[in-house]
Amino acid sequence: MNRPHPATGDRPLALVDEHAHAWSPKTARARFRKGLTGPTAGVAAGHTQANLISVPADWAYDMLLFCTRNPRPCPVLDVTDAGGWTTVLADGADLRTDLPRYRVWRDGELVDEPTDVLEHWRDDLVTFLIGCSFTFEWALATAGVPIRHVEQGRNVPMYVTSRRCRPAGRLRGPMVVSMRPVPPAHLSAAIRESSLLPAVHGSPVHCGDPSALGIDDLDRPDFGDAVDLGADDIPVFWACGVTPQAAVMASRPPFALTHAPGQMFLTDARDEQYRVA
Amino acid sequence: MNRPHPATGDRPLALVDEHAHAWSPKTARARFRKGLTGPTAGVAAGHTQANLISVPADWAYDMLLFCTRNPRPCPVLDVTDAGGWTTVLADGADLRTDLPRYRVWRDGELVDEPTDVLEHWRDDLVTFLIGCSFTFEWALATAGVPIRHVEQGRNVPMYVTSRRCRPAGRLRGPMVVSMRPVPPAHLSAAIRESSLLPAVHGSPVHCGDPSALGIDDLDRPDFGDAVDLGADDIPVFWACGVTPQAAVMASRPPFALTHAPGQMFLTDARDEQYRVA
Known part of the structure; x- marks a missing residue:
């Protein structure tokens, strides 16, 4: 693509x-x-x-x-x-x-x-x-998790991954994820709070090394804006509703x-x- | 119907x-x-x-x-x-x-x-x-909730309710529910445990008076077997996957x-x- x-x-x-x-x-x-x-x-x-x-x-x-x-x-x-x-x-x-x-x-x-x-x-x-x-950013913020892209006045960064969605009829394509940098002390709350909202993507699909998702460079998102990570921040990836757009493109x-x-x-x-x- | x-x-x-x-x-x-x-x-x-x-x-x-x-x-x-x-x-x-x-x-x-x-x-x-x-009976049983229909060696009782599903194209019909009698001391666990399994109906749609769902007689289920309630048991109703069968009938x-x-x-x-x- x-x-x-x-x-x-x-x-x-x-x-x-x-x-x-x-x-x-x-x-x-x-x-x-x-x-x-x-x-x-x-x-x-x-x-x-x-x-x-x-x-x-x-x-x-x-x-x-x-x-x-x-x-x-x-x-x-x-x-x-x-x-x-x-x-x-x-x-x-x-x-x-x-x-x-x-x-x-x-x-x-x-x-x-x-x-x-x-x-x-x-x-x-x-x-x-x-x-x-x-939707779950509200829950994360309420639990004290800093939302870096909001702090920095930017759109959330989104990335096309190497993970394939299950095809359906004529539609196929990669999973898109959004990324939020999370300080280690807040990781548990971020995962817990988003888990409880399965209708809005639920828990993260991956935490840590972006290359596990086929993402080469966090500074070059496919959609949205790059966001600065704090010194100890862990990049946390959630499945993203832009995925159907990627299926349209594919x-x-x-x-x-x-x-x-x-x-x-x-x-x-x-x-x-x-x-x- | x-x-x-x-x-x-x-x-x-x-x-x-x-x-x-x-x-x-x-x-x-x-x-x-x-x-x-x-x-x-x-x-x-x-x-x-x-x-x-x-x-x-x-x-x-x-x-x-x-x-x-x-x-x-x-x-x-x-x-x-x-x-x-x-x-x-x-x-x-x-x-x-x-x-x-x-x-x-x-x-x-x-x-x-x-x-x-x-x-x-x-x-x-x-x-x-x-x-x-x-599926969630396993979670309920693990949390100590008695499963009356299993104790009594019967199929779970299921009832056609007065609640209408949202129609879709040519399909319409009532919501069907399954009912499990739950002792008051176990009600919290029953609701909590099933809430955490939204892919298998999630939390109950109703607890207590069956007439609120248009059910006249718990002893005459529309599918499955009638089950005996313990003295203090509360009838607890979960949305049921027989609902598509009711849509077929309707x-x-x-x-x-x-x-x-x-x-x-x-x-x-x-x-x-x-x-x-």
């Missing part, structure tokens, strides 16, 4: 507005609808964020099966009916306009990064909302829409709802 | 052979392949059991979406490709022969309860393996195969693998 396009360079919203963490999801969606863009880590804190991918109906079974067979990177929170742009997860939301930024894919190639997809919409699109690791369906990496859909759901115990 | 057919009356395997709990899953499957029948609670203890449902490929998307939208009763552990009768969950297993007893459905009506489905097999069948609450696809209630597929997976923490 070719190296994906770099991120757009939109500034994290937590830097744009110091009150972004206190926005309601409805307020956030309304601002995104009006054109505000940027990574959403820390926005509307405590509310569940979601990855988005829309594919034509004749690819929907393959996508749903791909997610089912790869639940760590692709935990499905909701699936629309064909052509539908609403979701039970967010009252009054329009999935075509309410994300900060989208990506438009034709034959597996990124062709546009618009702030809405009204012009690209098709009546046969089935939209998948997939759990996002920003499998080349004729058409797909996704969120821009790090610029998520804000649901009305509370992170606590996805906590198992 | 009409009252479903009663169970077949096969004796629980734990009564047929006192060593059944120590069988390997491979041994259990081989015995079922040769014709042994009966409810599988406690068989090959510590290994994950699964509900089975096979539908024609043109119903597979609806079924997968139904499961995705109703993850508590229908947690998907594996999905085969069309026509396939093997699974990554059990080496060498044949899904057409290796369950104790099956049910054959035509237009939503139960037409046969054979011990294999070789004669009924079709090349367009997609098979779903769905988590089973027998939605009437032209053809479906399922396991017979309580007579599950034995996988090689360990229950521990599905534990989140």
